[in-house]
Structure formats: structure tokens, C-alpha cells
Amino acid sequence: MNTLRKHLVIAFTAAGLFGAAVGAQAQSTAAPAEGRHAHAMTQEQRAAKKAEWQAKRAERHAQMQAKRAEHQARLRDALKLNAQQQPAWDAFVASMTPQKRGEGQRAGRPDRAAFAKLSAPQRMERHIAMQKQRTTRMEARLAALNNFYSVLTPEQRKTFDEQSKHRRGGRHHQHQQRAA
Incomplete structure (x- = not known):
């Protein structure tokens, strides 16, 4: 009796595994037909x-x-802010506004295919050049910030420092929670 039970258990297990394998195979072959992969998509x-x-x-x-x-x-x-502080505020806000494409932020950036064709030293030179452009933009922002900060009163500076302390960088830090 025990051997009959063992044989039934083995047979049902084998049938279950076979059924799972057939189902997985059916799903993997049906995926491209359903348009899940980019190469199976039409131009439209x-x-x-x-x-x-x-x-x-x-x-x-x-x-x-x-x-x-x-x-x-x-x-x-x-x-x-008072009227005398307004021009410094305007310059500060303008310096903090991200540039549009084509105005230097991504201008001159090669496409991936062209970038991949470069040698390792050439790619490193491009990276360094892009970093220098970012540093130049940040230095311009710092100059505008220093100019604006210099026209603030001590109370305004305290308010500005407190409010800017909670602001964490741009789009890359949005997922982080703010410190309390």
C-alpha cells in the first residue's frame, strides 16, 4: 500500500511540474506576439x-x-523684500532657473552611438569638459546668491537660511524624505 501511495505522489508531482513547464513555455512564446517587446512593435x-x-x-x-x-x-x-532688493532677487531667481535644452545644458552632447565610438581618453575629456560647464554654471549661481545675500537684512538672512536649509537638490533627491 505504501508503494502505491509513493507512486501516486511521484506521478502527480511529475504531472504538476510538466504542466508548469508547459505553461511557462506558452507564456514566453506568447509575449512577443502580445507586443511586450520593442522589436515586436510596429512603427505606429x-x-x-x-x-x-x-x-x-x-x-x-x-x-x-x-x-x-x-x-x-x-x-x-x-x-x-523692498524695492532696492528686488533687482538682486530677480538676478538670483534667474540664475537658479534651469536652462532650456540647446542653451548650454545639453548642447554639444553627442548621441550615445557617437559617444561609444570615442576612445576611453576622448570620453574622459568629454566628461571633464561637461563637468567644467556645470562648474561654470554653479559659479554664476553662487555669484548671484552672494549678491542677493549681501542686500538682505540680518532677519531676512535668518529666514533665507532657514528656508533654504530644507531644500535638497533637484530632481535626483526628490525620493528622499526631508529632515525634520
Whole structure:
């Protein structure tokens, strides 16, 4: 009786494993037909997907601009700036506004295929050149910040320092929680 039970258990286990293997094989062969992979997409599907991605990107960009403007308005209201401080504020805000594509932020950046064709020293030279451009932009921002900070009163400086302390860098740090 025990051997009969053992044989039944083994047979059912083997049948279950066979069924799972056949199901997995059916799913893997059906995936390209369902359009899950990019190489199985038609030109129209690719164009529609690209248009959808661009629309989402434009929406995120608009949301980020709205949040930036809202933050700047709150900071300006909290600082209670006078007319003499306004030009320094305007220069500071202009320096903190991200550049549009083609204005230096991504200008001259090669496409991936061209970048991959470069030798290792040439790629490193390009990286260094891009880092120098970033440093130049940051130095311009620092100059505008120093100019603006110099026209603030001690109370305004305290407010500015307190509010800027909670602001963590740009898009790369949004997932982190703010310190309390």
C-alpha cells in the first residue's frame, strides 16, 4: 500500500511540474506576439509610445515649473523684500532657473552611438569638459546668491537660511524624505 501511495505522489508531482513547464513555455512564446517587446512593435506603435512619453515628460516639466514658482513666491513673501532688493532677487531667481535644452545644458552632447565610438581618453575629456560647464554654471549661481545675500537684512538672512536649509537638490533627491 505504501508503494502505491509513493507512486501516486511521484506521478502527480511529475504531472504538476510538466504542466508548469508547459505553461511557462506558452507564456514566453506568447509575449512577443502580445507586443511586450520593442522589436515586436510596429512603427505606429513606437510613434504612439514616443508621443505618449513626450506628453508625460512635458506634463512633469510643467509641474516642476509650477512647484518652483510656488516655492519662490513663498520665499519672496517670507523675506518681505523692498524695492532696492528686488533687482538682486530677480538676478538670483534667474540664475537658479534651469536652462532650456540647446542653451548650454545639453548642447554639444553627442548621441550615445557617437559617444561609444570615442576612445576611453576622448570620453574622459568629454566628461571633464561637461563637468567644467556645470562648474561654470554653479559659479554664476553662487555669484548671484552672494549678491542677493549681501542686500538682505540680518532677519531676512535668518529666514533665507532657514528656508533654504530644507531644500535638497533637484530632481535626483526628490525620493528622499526631508529632515525634520
